[in-house]
Each structure stands twice: as C-alpha cells, then as structure tokens.
Amino acid sequence: MKAATIILILCLPLFAQETITINGTELRLGMQKADVLELLGAKNDLSKWDAKSDAKSDNWCATPKNDRSDDKCPFNFSFTNEKLVIINKSHGGATGDPVAKMINAFFTEMRKLENNGQGRITFDTQEFNTDSLRVREVRFWVGNKEYTLSVTQGVGERTMESNVGFGEVLLSPTEPQKK
Secondary structure, three states, rough: OHHHHHHHHHHHHHHHOOEEEEEEEEEEEOOEHHHHHHHHHHHHHEEEOOOOOOOOOOEEEEEEOOOOOOOOOOEEEEEEEEEEEEEEEOOOOOOHHHHHHHHHHHHHHHHHHOOOOOOOOEEEEEEEEOOOOEEEEEEEEEEOOEEEEEEEOOOOOOOOOOOOEEEEEEEEOOOOOOO
16 A cells, blocks of 8 residues: 555656646646636636535536537536646436446446456557448457447448447457557
C-alpha cells in the first residue's frame, strides 16, 4: 500500500497535464474557476449543479448553446478552493436490454480478471471502411484472452441500424499476442 501511495504521488504531476475537451474548449485539472467559467461560457449554457455527495465542491453543468438533446448535463465539472478538480464528459449512451446485456457481460469479464489479479491490459484500435460500412474496434489482451468491443455502421447510401458488439477469444499460447 505504501509503495502504491508513493507511485501515485510521483505521478500526480503527469495526471495534471491530462486534458478533456468540452465543446471545443480544452480543460485541465487545477485551472482557476474564473478562467474555466469564462472559457466554457462562450459556447455553452452554464448552470450550478447540486451534487449532494460532496458539500465542499462547487459543481457546474455545461450544455452546448442551442443543444436539443435530452441530456440536460452532458458535461459537468467541480471546483474546490476555486480550482478545477473534476471534469466529467458524457460520450453518449444507448438504451435497451441488448445493450445492457452486452455491457454486463463486459463488466463480468473485467471483474473476473480483476479478482484473479490480472490487471495488465494491452490494447489497440482498428478501423475498416468499405463503400457501405465502417467498422471500428477496440481490442485488448489479458493473458491468453483477447476481448473486442466494436461498432459497425452504414455509410454513404447504405442505411442500417448501427451494431455494437463485445466478444472474447481464448488464444493458444503458441498464437502471436500483443505484448
């Protein structure tokens, strides 16, 4: 536990350099509240957000101006002591039992790996395009297993319902694997 704490402290400056882009505005942790509100206010409607989980934080929502979606708070962020401490960006969602079943299967597989002490994951991304289809995949490997999350969409004149999938493959130790 002590070693993990030391590593976390040593890595904190690296985490501070990470950014999230919200509606064209790049944000990083530690920014001053006044600067964040000014930058985001140019392209977004801003509103206070009551997050009852932490009374010490100053919580806000940003919604792109003229946004007609059902998501009332696609971007939320919090300040403590006038500094940006949390940035949360929604990348969308989907509803229905098929999607829930797939995400639950993904969660179950990841939980099994975590419980078995297999936390080292290697991944890559692939994209395939034809005149009528686009397929995007995130593939990752843990031990002798390969997992794939994918989305297939029609392009051009081809219309089809988008398809999202999750699968796993058990690889033979003699098969090439990502390291």
